[in-house]
Amino acid sequence: MARRPKRLRLVTWNINSVRLRLARLADLAVALEPDVICLQETKVTDAEFPLREVRATGYRHIAIRGERGYNGVAILSRIALARIDGTPDWCGKGDCRHLAVDLDIPGAPVRLHNFYVPAGGDIPDPAANPKFRHKLDFVAEVTTWFGNGAASGGRQIIAGDLNIAPLPDDVWSHRQLLDVVSHTPVETGLLGQWQATAGGWIDTMRHFVPPPQKLYSWWSYRNRDWRLSDRGRRLDHIWVTPDMAGTLKAGQIMKDARDWPLASDHVPVCVEMLV
DNA sequence: ATGGTAGATATTCTA
Numbered sequence: 001m002a003r004r005p006k007r008l009r010l011v012t013w014n015i016n017s018v019r020l021r022l023a024r025l026a027d028l029a030v031a032l033e034p035d036v037i038c039l040q041e042t043k044v045t046d047a048e049f050p051l052r053e054v055r056a057t058g059y060r061h062i063a064i065r066g067e068r069g070y071n072g073v074a075i076l077s078r079i080a081l082a083r084i085d086g087t088p089d090w091c092g093k094g095d096c097r098h099l100a101v102d103l104d105i106p107g108a109p110v111r112l113h114n115f116y117v118p119a120g121g122d123i124p125d126p127a128a129n130p131k132f133r134h135k136l137d138f139v140a141e142v143t144t145w146f147g148n149g150a151a152s153g154g155r156q157i158i159a160g161d162l163n164i165a166p167l168p169d170d171v172w173s174h175r176q177l178l179d180v181v182s183h184t185p186v187e188t189g190l191l192g193q194w195q196a197t198a199g200g201w202i203d204t205m206r207h208f209v210p211p212p213q214k215l216y217s218w219w220s221y222r223n224r225d226w227r228l229s230d231r232g233r234r235l236d237h238i239w240v241t242p243d244m245a246g247t248l249k250a251g252q253i254m255k256d257a258r259d260w261p262l263a264s265d266h267v268p269v270c271v272e273m274l275v
Numbered sequence: 276a277t278g279g280t281a282g283a284t285a286t287t288c289t290a
Contacts, residue, residue: 016290017282041290043283069283070290119290131289163290221280221290265281265290 003107005247005274008079011037012114012159012236014218014266018042018074022053024260029057032254032270035078036103040116040161042072049074065096073099073114073160080104084111088145091137098142108155108275110244115142115160120181132181135163139190146197155275158201158239161266164191166203169211170234182233201239204271208251217253218266226258236269247273 011034015021018039028037037059042049044066054062059076063083066072073096075081084100097116102109118138121131164187168174177183195201209215216232223229240248250272257267 020282041282070288121289221282222278224279 006105006108008036008103008105008110008247008273008275009034009270010112010157010159010238010273011268011270012040012161012238013037013268014040014116014161014236014264016041016043016264016266018054018072019044019048019050021262021264022050024257024262024264025054026057027260028254028257028268029059032268034270036112037076038099038112038114038159039074039076040072040114041070042066042074043069044072063099063101065099067096071096071116073097073116075099075101075112075114077101077103081112088141090141091134093134097138105275110275111154111156113156113158113160115158115162117161117163119163120187122181124179124181124184124186135181136186136190139164139187139194143190143194143197146194152198154241155244156198156241157244158237159269160237161235162191162237163235164188165233165235166191166195167206167211167234169214170216172214172216172231172233177233182235195239199242202242202245202248204238204240204248205234205251205253205269207245207248215253216255217269219258221265236266238269238271240271240273244273244275247275249274 061077063075081101099114118135120135123129126133217236219226254268
């Protein structure tokens with residue numbers, strides 16, 4: 001007898017401090033009713049992670065990898081999950097930028113990766129800027145890892161703040177951002193190589209909203225009126241392996257979240273699948 | 276060309 005497909009609504013959100021924005025997380029849970037939420041920049045150690053408050057929003061299954069003050073990723077789920085141990089220590093830095101879990105969908109498991117790629121600093125020159133060097137090395141290492149078989153063996157999802165806006169219509173001005181970290185050709189080229197692993201990951205937001213429509217997920221705090229100037233970039237992504245193409249049902253970027261009280265500079269990105 | 280804001284932490288770093 002055929003298995004009844006399960007709705008999987010997945011959100012990725014750079015929350016920029018989970019402790020500061022717990023109320024916004026609860027709002028997100030009510031507004032979108034995601035089954036799984038991938039968070040980046042939780043900025044909290046595992047010992048200090050607000051587990052009780054997050055469980056109270058309805059997410060009983062939680063995987064966390066955090067450190068003090070910076071970085072930090074978490075996966076919150078209504079679906080049971082099993083954490084994947086032994087993922088690489090990217091660039092040997094011991095920082096908290098990647099979590100992988102298997103979602104317990106009976107008869108149809110899905111592996112989920114949550115990434116927070118280094119932002120890369122201000123100067124797009126790896127010789128002059130170690131943060132940019134780190135970013136390029138990080139993406140290259142991840143690409144090698146997936147290319148060497150980490151992506152083989154079934155359905156997988158990559159979600160997270162990849163800190164790269166790959167397409168010309170993923171930024172407010174392609175021409176003006178070619179020299180700006182997040183949209184330089186070396187970065188978009190490397191991201192393309194990563195995306196080409198696993199037989200070609202599907203960019204789910206662009207599956208639903210193809211170019212030349214503009215699509216952003218981040219607006220700087222430094223713009224006085226973010227909506228008026230609309231100088232956005234699409235830094236947050238959800239990719240799926242090609243064998244999941246038929247599961248994609250809807251996608252949306254929750255732009256209104258940028259106007260929430262005490263907003264993050266990133267907004268939630270959401271995809272719905274029937275898996 | 277510059278500086279603008281935000282968060283965690285400690286008076287500076289990261290984004």
